Amino acid sequence: MNAARRDKTLLISDLHLDPTAPAIARQFLAFLDGAARDARALYILGDLFEAWLGDDDPEPAAREVVTALRRLTTAGVPCYFMHGNRDFLVGRRFAADTGCTLLADGTVVDLHGERVLLMHGDVLCTADTHYQRLRRILRNPAVNFALRHLPLGARRGLGRKLRAGSRMHVGSTAADIMDVTPAAVIDTMRRARVRTLVHGHTHRPAIHRFELNGEPARRIVLGDWYTQGSVLEWRDDGFELRALARN
Numbered sequence: 719m720n721a722a723r724r725d726k727t728l729l730i731s732d733l734h735l736d737p738t739a740p741a742i743a744r745q746f747l748a749f750l751d752g753a754a755r756d757a758r759a760l761y762i763l764g765d766l767f768e769a770w771l772g773d774d775d776p777e778p779a780a781r782e783v784v785t786a787l788r789r790l791t792t793a794g795v796p797c798y799f800m801h802g803n804r805d806f807l808v809g810r811r812f813a814a815d816t817g818c819t820l821l822a823d824g825t826v827v828d829l830h831g832e833r834v835l836l837m838h839g840d841v842l843c844t845a846d847t848h849y850q851r852l853r854r855i856l857r858n859p860a861v862n863f864a865l866r867h868l869p870l871g872a873r874r875g876l877g878r879k880l881r882a883g884s885r886m887h888v889g890s891t892a893a894d895i896m897d898v899t900p901a902a903v904i905d906t907m908r909r910a911r912v913r914t915l916v917h918g919h920t921h922r923p924a925i926h927r928f929e930l931n932g933e934p935a936r937r938i939v940l941g942d943w944y945t946q947g948s949v950l951e952w953r954d955d956g957f958e959l960r961a962l963a964r965n
Contacts, residue, residue, distance in 0.1 A: 725955075727761070728754060728757045728761070730948065739944075754790055761821075763917065764839075764918055771870065809866065830953065842906065913934065923939055924959075
């Protein structure tokens with residue numbers, strides 16, 4: 719392991735990879751075969767895919783991503799995957815095929831000596847009651863089991879309906895309602911006993927600083943990859959939230 723890999727951890731989210739947006743996939747594949755190879759670890763905090771219909775889906779673009787992730791883990795870079803609201807059906811076969819480790823939403827990790835809470839972020843958007851009701855239904859273990867065992871054609875049809883409903887909901891809901899709720903952030907960080915939270919989902923990259931129990935705290939929001947890449951680079955001497963230019 720070289721010196722660069724020893725002091726760099728990378729965190730990303732919300733790529734929403736989809737065959738209709740090949741430029742995003744090309745940038746991500748180049749990232750996996752380039753910058754990510756020098757990392758201590760890569761964390762993917764959900765919504766890697768626009769839709770993941772099950773580990774048995776043979777869609778070629780998705781298979782290309784699976785193969786690229788396997789190249790990364792085979793090269794010795796640990797990769798951790800957290801479910802998002804678009805790819806919550808990622809399962810054990812995906813983990814086996816890619817070499818990724820699946821993380822529970824709301825996992826505390828050690829990033830270069832600091833306890834950091836990692837989340838996708840959707841559960842923090844408590845003001846969006848319509849979305850939270852749907853999330854509770856889809857994440858119910860019994861519903862999740864049933865979805866995984868539907869015929870692939872039925873899952874594809876359901877996926878189209880869910881995406882259409884999501885577009886309608888986003889278009890008719892105020893932006894502040896779909897953002898995180900400050901009280902939920904504070905409560906979640908207190909329960910996890912951390913002063914740093916990293917999440918995605920809202921597509922609003924920023925570093926928010928505030929006080930928690932009288933001490934400095936921060937919430938780092940990862941950006942999406944629609945127009946450019948977004949990566950949080952964490953080193954021994956600090957972190958940087960960077961945009962990656964698209965060629």
